[in-house]
Amino acid sequence: MLTGSVFVLQDQEGNGLPGDTLSIAESDRAPSTVSIIRVEGIIGPTSSQYIERGLAKSVERGDEVLIIELDTPGGLLDSTQDIVQTLLGTTHPTVVYVSPSGANAGSAGTFITLAAHIAAMAPATNIGAASPVSMGGGEMDTVMQKKIFNFSESFIESIAEQRGRNIEWAKSAVRDGATITANEAFEINVIDLIADDIQDLLEKIDGMEIEGKILNTRDADTDRIPQTLAEIFFGFLIRPEVMLILTLIAIYGIIGEVTNPGGIIPGVSGVIALILLLYGVAAMPINLAGFLLIGLAIILFVAEAFTPAFGLLIASGAVAFFLGALMLFQDLPDGMQLSLFWLIPATLLTVAFFAWIVTYGIKSLFNPARTGLEATLGKTAQVIDAILPGQTGRVFFDGEYWTAESDTPLNEGDVAEIVQFKGLRVVVKPASAAAKDIHSDK
Numbered sequence: 001m002l003t004g005s006v007f008v009l010q011d012q013e014g015n016g017l018p019g020d021t022l023s024i025a026e027s028d029r030a031p032s033t034v035s036i037i038r039v040e041g042i043i044g045p046t047s048s049q050y051i052e053r054g055l056a057k058s059v060e061r062g063d064e065v066l067i068i069e070l071d072t073p074g075g076l077l078d079s080t081q082d083i084v085q086t087l088l089g090t091t092h093p094t095v096v097y098v099s100p101s102g103a104n105a106g107s108a109g110t111f112i113t114l115a116a117h118i119a120a121m122a123p124a125t126n127i128g129a130a131s132p133v134s135m136g137g138g139e140m141d142t143v144m145q146k147k148i149f150n151f152s153e154s155f156i157e158s159i160a161e162q163r164g165r166n167i168e169w170a171k172s173a174v175r176d177g178a179t180i181t182a183n184e185a186f187e188i189n190v191i192d193l194i195a196d197d198i199q200d201l202l203e204k205i206d207g208m209e210i211e212g213k214i215l216n217t218r219d220a221d222t223d224r225i226p227q228t229l230a231e232i233f234f235g236f237l238i239r240p241e242v243m244l245i246l247t248l249i250a251i252y253g254i255i256g257e258v259t260n261p262g263g264i265i266p267g268v269s270g271v272i273a274l275i276l277l278l279y280g281v282a283a284m285p286i287n288l289a290g291f292l293l294i295g296l297a298i299i300l301f302v303a304e305a306f307t308p309a310f311g312l313l314i315a316s317g318a319v320a321f322f323l324g325a326l327m328l329f330q331d332l333p334d335g336m337q338l339s340l341f342w343l344i345p346a347t348l349l350t351v352a353f354f355a356w357i358v359t360y361g362i363k364s365l366f367n368p369a370r371t372g373l374e375a376t377l378g379k380t381a382q383v384i385d386a387i388l389p390g391q392t393g394r395v396f397f398d399g400e401y402w403t404a405e406s407d408t409p410l411n412e413g414d415v416a417e418i419v420q421f422k423g424l425r426v427v428v429k430p431a432s433a434a435a436k437d438i439h440s441d442k
Contacts, residue, residue, distance in 0.1 A: 032220040034202065036067045043075020043108040045283045046227075046235035048082040054225045055090060064217050065093040065205070067198070068116070071100075074107025076285065077132065081155075087115040088162060093210040094118070097201055098125045098182070107131070110173050114159045117210045119191040120201055121182035127190065128179030130156060130170075149174065166190050198222065234279075240329045240338045243280045244346055247325075249273035251298060252353055286328060293324030301354035314355050322347045376418055380431050383414040387428070395428060402426045 037054035039047050058066035087094055096116035098105045101124040105113045110130040113119045132148040153174045160170035166189045172178040185191045195201035206218040253270020257263055300317035325343050387393035387410040395404040395416055404426045410416055416428035
């Protein structure tokens with residue numbers, strides 16, 4: 001193999017033609033490759049895992065660059081920090097490309113875009129509004145708010161400084177919630193370029209030097225790295241509305257199994273939902289007060305089954321459940337908070353469940369037995385043979401004769417009340433006057 005040798009084109013007189021050299025090394029070289037991942041929607045733990053996996057796979061393949069197509073309104077600060085640390089800590093060339101037209105790199109997306117080696121945007125896209133309120137959601141007291149703002153401002157300043165981008169605008173995106181278009185971002189050095197599509201992007205970054213490497217992307221083969229089934233599933237799992245549904249299934253399933261032992265399916269469904277819910281709680285900043293209020297609501301619902309409160313406890317439980325569900329996700333970004341479209345039906349369904357199903361189910365646990373020997377306790381029997389203390393006789397009930405004993409003397413023809421069973425022997429006592437009247441009527 002003549003790797004590294006050079007053929008020189010010559011004219012008829014044997015003179016070399018300048019500019020017409022062809023390296024065999026270049027002609028034989030395999031085409032360069034580029035990996036692409038797409039991150040859209042709320043930035044969360046699964047987004048961080050997806051980007052880390054995509055970067056590792058791109059490095060393993062020996063790609064020229066990893067392109068992250070981004071379209072997000074924001075996300076969790078913890079996940080954003082993880083992604084930024086990943087992008088700043090790698091020497092493998094990375095590009096964050098805000099696309100398609102109409103896309104947005106809002107809040108968390110601003111941090112992520114600035115952290116890439118190359119920041120690019122499609123026409124008619126936006127970037128900014130990186131204030132910690134929109135990133136974290138919920139209400140903060142003055143001291144905490146100041147701390148979060150100071151941290152976020154210094155965080156984005158360090159990112160912009162390391163990547164050589166507009167530091168003052170980056171700070172204003174946090175401090176003032178500034179938002180700009182792609183053209184404005186390019187003019188003031190927030191991003192490096194504007195590209196119409198992936199092919200245009202590959203042509204424009206071709207020849208750029210990143211971490212000492214000259215990019216060769218003009219004719220590179222592109223390969224998209226899709227999310228795995230697990231990433232799709234867990235990304236779906238941590239959506240607030242899904243977590244609310246899991247909460248309801250866990251409550252209904254476990255309570256249903258307790259009130260109707262042996263159902264199996266309600267209990268298994270409830271436990272599975274509870275385990276999945278605990279995963280979501282561990283991955284997301286869930287408000288603990290919301291969980292406590294939902295727990296209080298369940299206690300009030302169950303208490304209504306035993307207390308003649310005439311619906312007062314049910315009403316109080318409904319209020320506690322609604323407020324708990326409302327508070328449960330208040331620490332999440334605006335796009336991840338539950339709307340009344342979910343909260344109101346969930347509250348009404350839960351109230352109906354406890355008011356009609358659980359109330360009767362719990363009460364049935366304490367009702368007297370209606371089948372078997374236990375169902376005959378308290379019923380009356382006719383004495384066939386006299387029964388004396390320490391001796392046995394016979395009684396007749398439900399068409400059967402039973403050997404009986406009693407601490408009180410009973411004569412033939414008396415009416416006795418069944419107290420308990422000892423194997424095949426029944427213990428009786430003299431029946432009350434009311435029981436005798438009932439027996440005589442029969």
